[in-house]
Amino acid sequence: MIIAEQKPVAEIAGYIESCNKVLLVGCGGCVTVCLTGGEKETEILASALRIKRRQEGKPLETVTCVATRQCEPEYIDALDSAVRDVDAIISLACGIGPQYLAGRYKDKYVVSAMNTRFAGGAKRHGFWEEYCGLCGDCVLNLTGGICPVIRCAKSILNGPCGGSQNGKCEINRDVDCAWQLIHDRLKILGRLDTLKEIVPPKDWSRSRDGGPRKMVIEDVMSGSNPEKAN
Numbered sequence: 462m463i464i465a466e467q468k469p470v471a472e473i474a475g476y477i478e479s480c481n482k483v484l485l486v487g488c489g490g491c492v493t494v495c496l497t498g499g500e501k502e503t504e505i506l507a508s509a510l511r512i513k514r515r516q517e518g519k520p521l522e523t524v525t526c527v528a529t530r531q532c533e534p535e536y537i538d539a540l541d542s543a544v545r546d547v548d549a550i551i552s553l554a555c556g557i558g559p560q561y562l563a564g565r566y567k568d569k570y571v572v573s574a575m576n577t578r579f580a581g582g583a584k585r586h587g588f589w590e591e592y593c594g595l596c597g598d599c600v601l602n603l604t605g606g607i608c609p610v611i612r613c614a615k616s617i618l619n620g621p622c623g624g625s626q627n628g629k630c631e632i633n634r635d636v637d638c639a640w641q642l643i644h645d646r647l648k649i650l651g652r653l654d655t656l657k658e659i660v661p662p663k664d665w666s667r668s669r670d671g672g673p674r675k676m677v678i679e680d681v682m683s684g685s686n687p688e689k690a691n
């Protein structure tokens with residue numbers, strides 16, 4: 462799941478200083494699950510912005526709605542009438558949402574209310590941790606299902622680095638050494654010999670370096686409408 466957190470209200474308010482009426486758009490996807498951009502958070506942000514502006518003597522009118530997902534054009538269609546008479550659209554989605562909104566409503570000022578952080582998993586209710594860096598060339602099958610790219614502080618593919626003590630990483634004694642975890646897991650699986658194999662350099666061309674990445678499923682694509690967001 463994509464984890465995103467809200468920017469400070471003062472920062473968001475700064476972007477819309479010159480606006481009289483804004484539309485706040487929440488997202489029903491990841492940011493609803495991580496409790497930062499769903500219906501409740503959208504209403505709270507709208508209220509906070511109105512209060513701030515009232516205190517400053519420059520009242521702000523807000524309209525709110527929540528798209529099922531802002532990362533799919535078909536769900537943005539529903540906003541067409543709501544955006545018409547607003548001065549700005551504030552997106553509470555991850556970084557995809559404001560870009561899709563800006564692509565669709567080219568004459569509208571789109572503000573992102575969020576800082577998009579990482580691809581995380583839930584550890585407990587209200588606690589998420591990064592598990593995948595979306596590198597595009599996954600090595601989990603060589604590392605007992607534990608990602609060294611993200612969970613090792615040095616992203617070492619052939620670990621450990623030698624700084625681990627009592628199973629903890631040298632950068633922080635509260636952080637498990639990923640390579641200790643990998644060792645322990647491979648031991649349970651009876652596959653410790655895997656550690657003797659040198660993991661070759663990853664294919665980083667499949668990561669971010671080549672510009673925006675794409676994935677196409679041909680038979681699904683052939684029956685769908687042309688891309689509408691941009």
Ligand code: SF4
Nearest residue numbers: 593594596599600608
């Ligand atoms: S190796 Fe890459 S794709 Fe696999 S879990 Fe780690 S960052 Fe994600």
Ligand code: SF4
Nearest residue numbers: 613622630631638639
């Ligand atoms: S101690 Fe372990 S997790 Fe930390 S950098 Fe070294 S190998 Fe990676």
